Amino acid sequence: MNSEKESTPGAQEEKMPEPCIMVIFGASGDLTKRMLVPSLYELFLDDLLPENFTVAGFSRKELNTESFRESLKEGIKDFGEAESFNEEKWEKFKKNIFYFISDYEDINSYKDLKEKLDKIDAEKNIGGNRLLYMAVPPEGLLGIIENLGKSGLNKNNSEDSWTRIILEKPFGHDLESALKLNKKVNRYFSEKQIYRIDHYLGKESVQNILVTRFANGIFEPLWNRNYIDHVEITSSESIGIENRGGYYDHTGALRDVVQNHLLQLLGYVAMEPPSLFESNSIRDESLKVFQSLRQIKKEDVNNSVLRGQYTASHIRGKSVPGYREEKDVDPDSRTETYVAMKFYVDNWRWGGVPFYIRTGKRLPTRVTEVVIHFKPTPHHLFKRRTDISQSYNMLVIRIQPDEGILIKFGMKVPGGGFQVQNVNMDFHYSDLKDHNLHSAYEKLILDCMLGDSTLFIRADAVEACWKFIQPILDEWKENHEIKIYGYPAGTWGPECADDLIAGKDFMWRYPCKNLADDGTYCEL
Numbered sequence: 001m002n003s004e005k006e007s008t009p010g011a012q013e014e015k016m017p018e019p020c021i022m023v024i025f026g027a028s029g030d031l032t033k034r035m036l037v038p039s040l041y042e043l044f045l046d047d048l049l050p051e052n053f054t055v056a057g058f059s060r061k062e063l064n065t066e067s068f069r070e071s072l073k074e075g076i077k078d079f080g081e082a083e084s085f086n087e088e089k090w091e092k093f094k095k096n097i098f099y100f101i102s103d104y105e106d107i108n109s110y111k112d113l114k115e116k117l118d119k120i121d122a123e124k125n126i127g128g129n130r131l132l133y134m135a136v137p138p139e140g141l142l143g144i145i146e147n148l149g150k151s152g153l154n155k156n157n158s159e160d161s162w163t164r165i166i167l168e169k170p171f172g173h174d175l176e177s178a179l180k181l182n183k184k185v186n187r188y189f190s191e192k193q194i195y196r197i198d199h200y201l202g203k204e205s206v207q208n209i210l211v212t213r214f215a216n217g218i219f220e221p222l223w224n225r226n227y228i229d230h231v232e233i234t235s236s237e238s239i240g241i242e243n244r245g246g247y248y249d250h251t252g253a254l255r256d257v258v259q260n261h262l263l264q265l266l267g268y269v270a271m272e273p274p275s276l277f278e279s280n281s282i283r284d285e286s287l288k289v290f291q292s293l294r295q296i297k298k299e300d301v302n303n304s305v306l307r308g309q310y311t312a313s314h315i316r317g318k319s320v321p322g323y324r325e326e327k328d329v330d331p332d333s334r335t336e337t338y339v340a341m342k343f344y345v346d347n348w349r350w351g352g353v354p355f356y357i358r359t360g361k362r363l364p365t366r367v368t369e370v371v372i373h374f375k376p377t378p379h380h381l382f383k384r385r386t387d388i389s390q391s392y393n394m395l396v397i398r399i400q401p402d403e404g405i406l407i408k409f410g411m412k413v414p415g416g417g418f419q420v421q422n423v424n425m426d427f428h429y430s431d432l433k434d435h436n437l438h439s440a441y442e443k444l445i446l447d448c449m450l451g452d453s454t455l456f457i458r459a460d461a462v463e464a465c466w467k468f469i470q471p472i473l474d475e476w477k478e479n480h481e482i483k484i485y486g487y488p489a490g491t492w493g494p495e496c497a498d499d500l501i502a503g504k505d506f507m508w509r510y511p512c513k514n515l516a517d518d519g520t521y522c523e524l
Helices: 030-045 065-079 087-094 107-124 138-151 175-188 204-214 252-270 279-291 298-304 440-450 459-478 495-501
Strands: 021-025 054-059 097-101 130-134 163-168 194-197 228-236 305-311 313-315 318-320 338-344 354-360 367-374 394-400 404-412 420-428 485-488
Touching (some): 021 030, 021 107, 030 065, 030 087, 030 440, 054 107, 065 097, 097 107, 107 138, 130 138, 138 163, 138 175, 163 440, 175 459, 194 440, 194 459, 204 252, 204 394, 204 404, 228 252, 252 279, 252 338, 252 367, 252 459, 279 459, 298 305, 298 338, 305 495, 338 495, 354 495
Parallel strands (some): 021 054, 021 130, 130 163, 163 194, 228 354, 305 485
Antiparallel strands (some): 228 367, 313 318, 338 354, 367 394, 394 404, 404 420
């Protein structure tokens, strides 16, 4: 029996995952407390976890099982769905949570862990299935994988059991480290065992890009260079680096968001229809997009990619520091908190269509969206009655928050004459009140337990994305004449970012022109 046979996407709606032990390496960290265990608890409340599902925490911190459980309980209350916490249900859930103090560098810690897991497995009749979650800093990952392999924790316990490993982003710091990481992981785990997680791909609205394109006859015929003028992908955050200066100053927006999240979104937006709706077919098509990205030449980086850094400002009457004034940030740092870029996908479908990506910290609001800008009509009958820039139709796919889809098109204003005004036709996921929408981590953890790798990233895709990004990183490092532009915190980035869309009748789309007092946007 092949225990790593891939499930058909959507199979989680039809069956319960097999019993398993989820071992969290780095279990005492924020990711476990804020995201992983609250997500597992929600799945438990929805009766989506298998019987005797067990969590085994593996970390350096001096905790015992009881103190670990109490810490997780606080995390569920603070970061989970507060209204769903139930003391009686928690008491049942926590009985299957354990904690083991470890030394990541000591092979004996892994041998001891294996013995303890085998004991739990036998007592609870779990069947040998293991899910190994790497919630650890990138610098500790290679050593842990080495010791997993040497201790035998990488292997299936039997012919009918499975062992899978989940790797958190970042998948390397550059192309060289990504290649090294993939080589190390593939030394001890087969590709079918490896689940590289990017929580963006677990969002309902990201998955709905595939449905919007491939389940509707009105969109796919238009989804090409003949009808689309350009594509815009925006991911903005209103917060700063939130006491993560030590990490962020060695990372930057290009690595932190563009190389993974936004290029993965691009893969779904630009891919060809897969022959089958199954994991490898879908991931094969997104890989082709990454392989078709036109490399930005060294001499073109300055004209195609713009970087910025937020400066001190006042937002709604409150003073906020600039990036270089943040804790653990080099006062002379040239790390970007904002990136805007223009590039092309060189294939038959997208030849000549520019793609624009931007992301930044301390922008006016938190929003991620994909905007498809359709070409205008070939003859502007109403050009005297409306601004030409308003004649472009748009399809807006809102990823977060307030997930939804919006279409902008022109309508006649009631009354005499032919005054044209853009109107919206929109749908919000919140309108589906009868459906319980799972968080990204809930969805992805459940998929991994089911063996469905559709929404996880393959090694070849990771490497293809780094190959596209690496020349930009190299040029920034070598050419100190390339500017890093300041922008006041609370604005939409450097004003010169509009120059990337030179010769157009419009600028970047601004998702919110009117902010409420709490900083939220007013409309799609």
